[in-house]
Amino acid sequence: MFFKKTDKLIHKILHIIEFIIAILTLIVMVGLMGLEIYKMVTVSGYFDNASTFLHHVLTIVVGLEFVRMLIHLTPANTLEVLIVAISRQVIIDHDNAVSNIVCVLCIAGLFAIKRFLIPREDLKEEISGEEE
Numbered sequence: 866m867f868f869k870k871t872d873k874l875i876h877k878i879l880h881i882i883e884f885i886i887a888i889l890t891l892i893v894m895v896g897l898m899g900l901e902i903y904k905m906v907t908v909s910g911y912f913d914n915a916s917t918f919l920h921h922v923l924t925i926v927v928g929l930e931f932v933r934m935l936i937h938l939t940p941a942n943t944l945e946v947l948i949v950a951i952s953r954q955v956i957i958d959h960d961n962a963v964s965n966i967v968c969v970l971c972i973a974g975l976f977a978i979k980r981f982l983i984p985r986e987d988l989k990e991e992i993s994g995e996e997e
Contacts, residue, residue, distance in 0.1 A: 887932045891932045897928075901921050941979060955972075
């Protein structure tokens with residue numbers, strides 16, 4: 866009985882800490898997005914290097930997906946973060962063909978996991994945005 870209450874309390878405290886980390890990360894991501902927009906407007910030649918722009922923007926996108934995953938932790942959300950992060954890797958660091966092929970295979974594997982191993986209820990919940 867005591868351990869069950871303690872377990873619930875610890876779980877609740879950890880959930881609150883995760884939520885606080887998600888909020889702090891969201892604040893940083895919004896700040897970085899604002900800084901990036903400021904640079905777009907004020908720095909001459911900002912768009913001369915598209916890879917730098919993509920690097921910054923896609924890093925912010927991965928961060929926002931991470932926040933979403935922290936707020937509502939489901940297997941489907943976790944897979945979404947991994948898919949976005951690996952996609953970012955392919956777009957930004959397209960160094961060699963082998964690396965690109967491995968990344969594409971990883972993304973295909975993640976989509977297969979999402980399709981065949983994640984229950985339909987979790988996917989419907991993710992699409993509708995509703996929590997239990």
